[in-house]
C-alpha cells in the first residue's frame with residue numbers, strides 16, 4: 001500500500017478474452033487496456049453481449065484471460081494459482097450484482113457477518129462493523145430480516161453494505177440498478193458514488209442507463225471488443 | 238459452519254425427507270443388531286454359560302460337536318497341561334419323547350462328569366451324582382414340562398426323569414439339557430455305552446503355551462468364541478445379518494450421496510457466489526459436509542433410539558432379539574461414516590463450480 005496515489009487499484013493490459021463458439025472461439029475482448037485509480041468511479045456502458053460482464057469477471061479475478069495481464073494494486077495476477085486468486089478476491093475485491101444475490105437463509109446482518117467469517121475476522125468486530133455499515137446504508141432497522149422480507153431496493157442496499165464489509169480495493173458492480181425503478185436506481189447509484197469517494201475503493205459500474213453513467217468520474221464504452229471514450233460517436237448509425 | 242447452521246435454522250424442512258430415510262435406515266440397522274445379537278445368544282448361550290475357556294476337538298471337526306469324538310488318551314494328555322482344568326464333554330442333539338402325556342422336546346444334550354469343573358453349583362453336582370436323570374433349561378418348563386416327567390430318547394431304550402430346571406441356555410437354537418456323562422454315552426452310543434465323548438472342555442490360564450500338549454493329545458484347540466461358529470446355523474446367520482447390514486451401509490451412502498449431489502446442484506449459484514466472495518473450496522466443503530453430518534447424526538440418533546425402543550419391546554417375546562448398546566452405537570457410527578463417504582463422492586463438484594456463475598446468475 002505504499003504508493004497508493006500512483007498505483008492503479010486495478011489495471012488491465014492488452015487483455016484478450018474469447019468464448020467457445022461452435023467449433024472455434026469468438027473474441028469478446030480484444031487487447032483491452034483499462035486503469036482505475038483508488039477512489040475513482042468509472043462507468044462502463046455498451047450494448048448487450050458486448051462483453052461488459054466478461055470484463056468485470058476478468059477484473060475481479062473470477063475468469064482467466066486468453067492474453068494480457070491483470071494487475072491488482074500493482075500486482076500481476078495472471079500467473080497466480082486459483083488459491084491465491086481466491087484469497088485476493090476475498091481480501092481486495094467485492095462485487096455488486098444486478099440481482100442482489102443475497103443468501104436466502106441469512107438475515108441482513110448475517111450477510112455481512114459471513115464476509116467476516118470467510119475472512120476469519122473476530123466475531124464481535126465483524127458484527128459491530130456489519131451493524132455500522134447497515135446503518136450507513138439506512139438499514140439499521142432491517143438488520144434481523146431475511147432477504148425475502150425486504151424490498152428490492154433494500155436488498156440491493158444490503159448488497160452494497162456487504163461489498164464494503166471487506167474494505168476492498170476494488171468494487172465491481174454489474175448493472176446494480178437494472179432491476180430497480182428509476183428513483184431507487186438513482187438512490188443506489190448515489191450511494192455507491194458516495195461510498196467510493198468516502199472510503200476510497202476504485203469502483204467500476206456497468207450500466208445501461210445514462211443518468212447512472214452521468215454520476216461517474218469517467219465513462220467508457222465497450223464495443224466490438226475494445227473500450228472507447230466516446231459512446232455518443234460509437235452509437236451513431 | 239456459519240452458513241450451514243443458519244441454513245438449517247431456516248430451511249430445515251428440505252431435510253425432512255432425507256432425514257426420515259436416514260432415520261429409517263438407522264432404525265433397521267439397530268433392529269438388525271438386536272436380531273443378530275439375539276440369534277447369536279440363542280445359538281450359543283448354552284455354550285457361553287459353561288465356565289470353560291477352550292475346547293479341544295477331534296482334528297477337522299471345525300468346532301462342530303457332532304463331527305468330533307475323543308477318548309481318554311486325549312483327556313489324559315490335556316490333564317497334564319500345567320494350571321489347566323480339563324473335563325470331558327459330550328454334546329449332541331436328541332429328540333426326547335415323553336413317556337406319558339407331556340410334550341416331546343428337542344434338546345441339545347450335554348453330558349458332563351459329576352466331578353467336572355463345568356458344574357459349578359452344588360445342587361447341580363448333587364443332581365448328577367444321584368439317580369440318573371435330566372436337568373433342563375428353564376425354557377423347557379415354559380413348554381409345559383414338569384419335574385418328574387419321563388423322557389425316552391430316540392435310538393435308545395433309556396428313559397430318564399426330569400430332576401429339575403436351571404439356567405442352561407440353548408445351543409443351536411435348541412434348549413440345553415444336562416445328563417451325567419455316563420448317561421449321555423448310553424444315549425449316544427447305545428447299549429452299555431462307550432467311554433467316548435465329543436470334546437475336552439478346558440479352563441486354561443491366560444497365556445498358556447498349549448502347542449506341545451495339543452500335539453500330544455492329537456486334538457484341535459479352539460477358544461470358546463471360536464467354538465461358537467460350530468453351533469448349527471451360526472455362520473449362516475451371522476453372514477446373512479452382516480450382508481444385510483452391509484447393504485444398509487451401501488444404501489445409506491447412496492442416499493446421502495445422492496441427496497448431497499442434488500443439494501450441490503441446487504446451490505450452484507450460491508456456491509458460485511461464495512467463491513466470488515473469496516471463500517475457498519475447503520471452506521465451502523466443510524460447510525456442506527458439516528451440514529450433512531449434523532443432519533445425519535440427528536436422524537441416525539432419532540432412528541437408532543426408535544430401534545432400541547423396538548428391541549426393548551420385543552426382547553422378552555418369542556423373537557430372538559437382544560439389545561447390545563455397543564453394537565448399536567457402532568452400527569450407527571458406521572452409518573454416519575458411510576453417509577459421509579457417500580457425500581465425499583460428490584464433493585468434487587463444489588470445486589468445479591466457477592465463481593463467475595454469480596455474475597450470470599441474476600441475468601438468466
Ligand SMILES: Nc1ncnc2c1ncn2[C@@H]1O[C@H](COP(=O)(O)OP(=O)(O)OP(=O)(O)O)[C@@H](O)[C@H]1O
Nearest residue numbers: 019020028046047048049050051052053054055600
Ligand atoms: N461461458 C460462456 N460461454 C460461451 N459464451 C459466453 C460465455 N460467457 C459469455 N459468453 C458470450 O460472450 C459475450 C459477452 O457476454 P457478456 O455477458 O460479457 O456480455 P454483456 O456485455 O455483459 O451483456 P449484457 O449487457 O446483456 O449483460 C456474449 O455474446 C455471450 O454470449
Ligand SMILES: [Mg+2]
Nearest residue numbers: 052053054174
Ligand atoms: Mg452482463
